[in-house]
Amino acid sequence: MLNLKLIEAFYWVAKLRNFHAAAERMRLAQPTVTYRVKELERQLGRSLLSRSSQPIRMTPQGQAFFVNAERLLTLAQEMQHQMRAGQSATGLLRLGVMDAFAAVCLPELLRDLAERHPDLDVSVVVDLSHTLTLKLEAGELDVAVVSSPPILPDLRYDRLGGQAVGWVSAPAAAETIREPSDITQQRIFITPPPSNLGTITAEWFREYGLEPPSFSMCNSMSAIVRLVTAGAGIGIMPLKLVDDALATGRLCHLNHLPPVKSQDIFIALPRGVLDLAVPVTTDAIRAVARNHAFSD
Incomplete structure (x- = not known):
């Protein structure tokens, strides 16, 4: 009977195409x-990896074995989760989260994990969804919360739900924006391509036949919120992210403008x-x- 630990080692070397990366993972x-x-390989009597090239490649026998290894590891994970329900997790968990989730949900998530799993160390990376997805594929993260990510074959995506987004501005700017064409006179902050919110913003202009102005790029959603609050410009952003500012009147949701496409939020994780x-x-x-009604 083949040992599952041997199969897991092959799986990660084949997937990451590097022994060092697999060892770190x-x-x-x-x-x-x-x-x-x-x-x-000795037990199977077959060579599964070609070590003569970098990055490492699978042999034809390795490719065939990889498909079944992935199925087996996924099933083993599901069985383990069912049988160990209620047990405490240990070790290191590398978590990636998008800005909006970090601002709204991360504090409670870390408290919950610390209370239920005191021996689990959690390392957190906050970044754009596209970047987090690539880190996950590279084996640098174990799980991530992302919005409308690139779909990669080695990852699994479990949908959390949709999240409302909309045009948001400071009160002074809101008084000058009465119709869609007024948007073109404003400085517009977006996260850089290929970010989801940047794509949504560009699609909004195309859908309503407007010529977009030059966008101001910023790779931090939290920084964009601060800039918009200060009146430096406007932007499309998750409404949940600015709930408090909208409730207190520090920011305004320009809901008289045509609606903005919502975001799909996913938990992304490696297969197997x-x-x-x-x-x-x-x-x-x-x-x-x-608990936070982060998505519908």
Whole structure:
């Protein structure tokens, strides 16, 4: 009977195409990963990886074995999660979250994980969804909360729901914006391509036949909120992100303008993960998102 640890080592080396990256992903010493792959090949009597090229490639036998390895690891993860329900997770969990989720949900999520899983260390990266998705594919993250991400074959996407977005401005600017064409006279902040909000903004202009002005790029949604609040410009942003500012009148939702397409929010994670911390974290993300009505 093949050892699941040997199969997991092969899976990550094949997926990341590098022994060092696989060792970091599995939190093992590289010689251990190398030994496990060699032992798997010995037991099978087949060469699964071609080590003569960099990055490492799978042999035809390795490609066929990889498909079944992925199925097996995914099933093993589901079985493990079911049987270990209620147990405490340990180790390191590398979490990536988009700006809006960080501002609204992250504090409660970290408190919840600390209370339920005190021996689980959580490392957090806050970035644009596209960047987080690429980090996840590269094995630099274990799970991420992202909006309308690029769909990559090695990742799984579980939809959290939709999130309302809209044009937002400071009160003084809102008084001057009465119809869509007035938007073109404003400085407009967007996150840089290929970000979801940048795409949504460009699509809005196309849909309503307006010539977009030169956009002002900023890679931090939190910074954009501060700039818009200060009256430096306007922007399309998640309404949940600015709930308090809208309620207190520091910002205005320009809801008299044509509607803006909503965002789809996903939990993204690698396929075939065995680490108990991942399903534990995804469950916690869903609970916190519901508590804060982060998505519909």
